[in-house]
Amino acid sequence: MALYEVAKKERSVEEAKQDLTSIAGIFNAQPQLQNFLASPLVDREKKLDLVDKVFSDRARPITMKLLRLLIDKRRETELLAVREEFERIVEEAHGTLPVLITSAVALDKGKLDQIVTRVAQQTGKDVIPEVEVDPALIGGVQVEFGNSILDGSVSGALKRLRERLFIDVFKQA
Structure with missing residues (x-):
């Protein structure tokens, strides 16, 4: 997974993992946010603006790039799966x-x-x-x-x- 490779290179794997966990927690606590991002009726720019407003002060640049990429590729709904896969890769790499x-x-x-x-x-x-x-x-x-x-x-x-x-x-x- 590209996110893991970039985070490893930047020595920020744990920080990226924390960001993804925090963002997933916000999504789970605020289903309307998840519904907004998942809606095909909402313009891409509005989604990007919302993500910037909600997460820019909570997430590191590497995680923000991932969020923007998911929106650009219309894969917003995959964030929780990305988090799970990222955690699996980290655990495998660390032998935990x-x-x-x-x-x-x-x-x-x-x-x-x-x-x-x-x-x-x-x-x-x-x-x-x-x-x-x-x-x-x-x-x-x-x-x-x-x-x-x-x-x-x-x-x-x-x-x-x-x-x-x-x-x-x-x-x-």
């Missing part, structure tokens, strides 16, 4: 892996470290854990990273059992 660890109850440090170590061994990457508590899991843990979900939760086991029973019922019918 964000991991979402969800448990039914709060995990103690020892258990969390055990999960992080296991995922790090499995993937060969430095794990950056994000921990959430979801009582709906009933018990156990779900671990999500990349395109993988390791579901060791009670609710997941019940769901798999329900699906298996459902399939067995139809096989007999």
Whole structure:
């Protein structure tokens, strides 16, 4: 991705990542802004003016160039996908892996470290854990990273059992 290469050259990868995250947050908080930029009825110049007014004091020049380029190429709606891809490239380049660890109850440090170590061994990457508590899991843990979900939760086991029973019922019918 060109943005990563330019940011790397300028030694501003983390800053570009922060900008994209901040802009995505604004888009998510202000859906009307996203709708305005996505509208084919709105003139390109009006979109550029709005982006300059809203983001010029919040984003670095490299990020502003990206926003303007997306508008020029009529790819305004791709900003969130660009952010996700940029983050993936940065994580890959740095050998890091964000991991979402969800448990039914709060995990103690020892258990969390055990999960992080296991995922790090499995993937060969430095794990950056994000921990959430979801009582709906009933018990156990779900671990999500990349395109993988390791579901060791009670609710997941019940769901798999329900699906298996459902399939067995139809096989007999």
